[in-house]
Amino acid sequence: MTTRELEHTVAEELMKIAPDIEFSDVDLDEDLREEFDIDSMDFLKLVSALCTRLEISIPESDYPSILTVSNLSQYLEEKTVLE
Amino acid sequence: MAEFLMPSLGADMETGKLIEWEKHPGDNVKRGDVIAVVETQKGAIEIEVFEDGVLESCLVELDTPVPVGTVLAIIKTATDNNTSVDTDFKEVNSASEPESSEHKNTSSAEPQFANAKEVSAIGDTEDRFFSSSQSDRVKISPAAKREANKRSIDIASLTGTGIDGSIILADLEQSAKAGDRISGNTINSVAEMQSSSPESTGMRTAIAAAMSRSKREIPHYYLSHTITLTATRQFLQEYNLNRNPEKRLLSGALYMKALALAVKKYPEFNGFYSEDGFQQAESTHIGMAINIRGGGLVAPAIHDVLTLDLDTLMVKLRQLVESVRAGRFSAAALADPTITLSSLGERGVDSLYGVIYPPQVAIIGIGTPTRRPIEAEGAIAFSDSVTITLAADHRVSDGHRGALLLRKIDSLLQTPGAL
Numbered sequence: 001m002t003t004r005e006l007e008h009t010v011a012e013e014l015m016k017i018a019p020d021i022e023f024s025d026v027d028l029d030e031d032l033r034e035e036f037d038i039d040s041m042d043f044l045k046l047v048s049a050l051c052t053r054l055e056i057s058i059p060e061s062d063y064p065s066i067l068t069v070s071n072l073s074q075y076l077e078e079k080t081v082l083e
Numbered sequence: 084m085a086e087f088l089m090p091s092l093g094a095d096m097e098t099g100k101l102i103e104w105e106k107h108p109g110d111n112v113k114r115g116d117v118i119a120v121v122e123t124q125k126g127a128i129e130i131e132v133f134e135d136g137v138l139e140s141c142l143v144e145l146d147t148p149v150p151v152g153t154v155l156a157i158i159k160t161a162t163d164n165n166t167s168v169d170t171d172f173k174e175v176n177s178a179s180e181p182e183s184s185e186h187k188n189t190s191s192a193e194p195q196f197a198n199a200k201e202v203s204a205i206g207d208t209e210d211r212f213f214s215s216s217q218s219d220r221v222k223i224s225p226a227a228k229r230e231a232n233k234r235s236i237d238i239a240s241l242t243g244t245g246i247d248g249s250i251i252l253a254d255l256e257q258s259a260k261a262g263d264r265i266s267g268n269t270i271n272s273v274a275e276m277q278s279s280s281p282e283s284t285g286m287r288t289a290i291a292a293a294m295s296r297s298k299r300e301i302p303h304y305y306l307s308h309t310i311t312l313t314a315t316r317q318f319l320q321e322y323n324l325n326r327n328p329e330k331r332l333l334s335g336a337l338y339m340k341a342l343a344l345a346v347k348k349y350p351e352f353n354g355f356y357s358e359d360g361f362q363q364a365e366s367t368h369i370g371m372a373i374n375i376r377g378g379g380l381v382a383p384a385i386h387d388v389l390t391l392d393l394d395t396l397m398v399k400l401r402q403l404v405e406s407v408r409a410g411r412f413s414a415a416a417l418a419d420p421t422i423t424l425s426s427l428g429e430r431g432v433d434s435l436y437g438v439i440y441p442p443q444v445a446i447i448g449i450g451t452p453t454r455r456p457i458e459a460e461g462a463i464a465f466s467d468s469v470t471i472t473l474a475a476d477h478r479v480s481d482g483h484r485g486a487l488l489l490r491k492i493d494s495l496l497q498t499p500g501a502l
Contacts, residue, residue: 018376019376020377033429033430039430040333040335040429041400041404044328044331044333045405047328048327051328057327058328060323060324060331
């Protein structure tokens with residue numbers, strides 16, 4: 001999958017968690033927890049959904065590198081290529 | 084024979100509106116079955132039956148607000164040997180209320196009515212529910228009237244389908260839908276109706292009522308204490324290391340378990356305050372304040388936290404948050420928290436001072452963890468720490484005991500493996 005496709009996947013999962021936020025209004029380089037107003041439970045849900053959907057694992061220690069939509073999409077691209 | 088009543092889902096609830104029957108007359112029901120869904124200011128809530136038996140009859144119409152304590156249905160239990168359903172008003176009113184034993188506050192509710200037809204027979208009582216104003220001579224339910232005023236709808240133009248031809252909320256919606264096809268103007272009012280759903284307006288009213296009562300009646304005192312999180316951070320890191328996301332623990336579960344253990348030692352923070360004074364709760368049902376997207380919050384309970392291991396507690400916490408976010412949860416969770424926990428999460432500020440939710444007597448606030456300098460073996464080190472607060476009822480406890488409670492939570496969190 002390309003970064004763009006993965007960004008689309010991330011957007012879809014985020015829409016499920018935060019249906020009231022327009023993805024087009026969001027700054028992809030800002031902390032997505034701020035941008036989508038999600039808490040640690042929502043974030044866990046997002047990680048969980050992405051792991052299942054893309055059949056990858058995301059350890060907690062990688063959380064600091066997936067805190068913006070851009071970083072997360074990039075991270076997922078590397079992961080899906082590797083695994 | 085047992086009566087199934089509109090439950091009180093919080094001290095602030097006066098009426099509820101039945102929006103769905105999950106069981107129908109003739110169905111077998113078991114204790115714990117969800118038999119109906121009630122719309123309250125807090126959202127759609129599933130209500131459970133307390134007896135085994137057969138659902139004999141449903142006594143109220145859907146989409147009509149009725150006072151707390153109203154008989155919604157009659158359940159024929161195994162001990163019944165007569166088949167006739169006695170729905171005489173007096174009988175219903177004086178009958179024992181087995182389901183309401185845990186909702187003693189309902190005694191102040193309006194008199195009950197047994198079914199739609201008898202409302203007119205009761206005469207005076209009718210006007211308490213459906214005001215028939217002299218000026219417009221249109222019968223309309225209070226909720227519909229409020230909504231009509233809010234949306235500037237001429238109620239004279241509506242056709243009532245409620246009891247006795249009263250206009251009910253559904254009629255407003257029907258009229259809005261009909262108008263939708265005709266004028267662009269009404270489309271706006273449909274959109275407005277959706278945006279002024281229970282979350283945004285009714286819930287704010289409910290919060291206002293409960294919190295005003297709290298500040299009016301409860302002499303709060305406040306304490307705060309800062310806890311080092313080195314031990315819990317390390318514990319969670321190791322615990323979650325090789326676990327799939329759905330098996331991972333969040334710190335919220337640790338706080339809940341620590342609080343349950345702490346109030347076991349300091350029970351004057353766990354229970355209810357009523358006219359008869361403080362009544363200590365036997366169980367520890369911890370209410371978790373959960374933010375609702377778009378505004379408002381609810382604090383449903385996780386039951387018997389003391390008996391749950393961390394994994395089970397985390398599963399229940401996740402389910403509770405998901406059901407609140409989905410806007411539908413069980414009445415049992417809302418009915419009886421014995422103490423509440425409110426946590427700001429990762430993106431908040433240093434500390435949160437809560438307002439006690441009556442009739443409870445304490446609320447614990449968890450701030451946002453930050454890295455702070457601490458003293459360690461004579462030198463300055465940096466550590467993650469969090470400020471926890473207690474707001475408690477001075478009619479029941481004093482700051483001295485409150486401080487011991489917070490210190491107990493602190494010491495429990497220093498050995499998270501033992502939780």
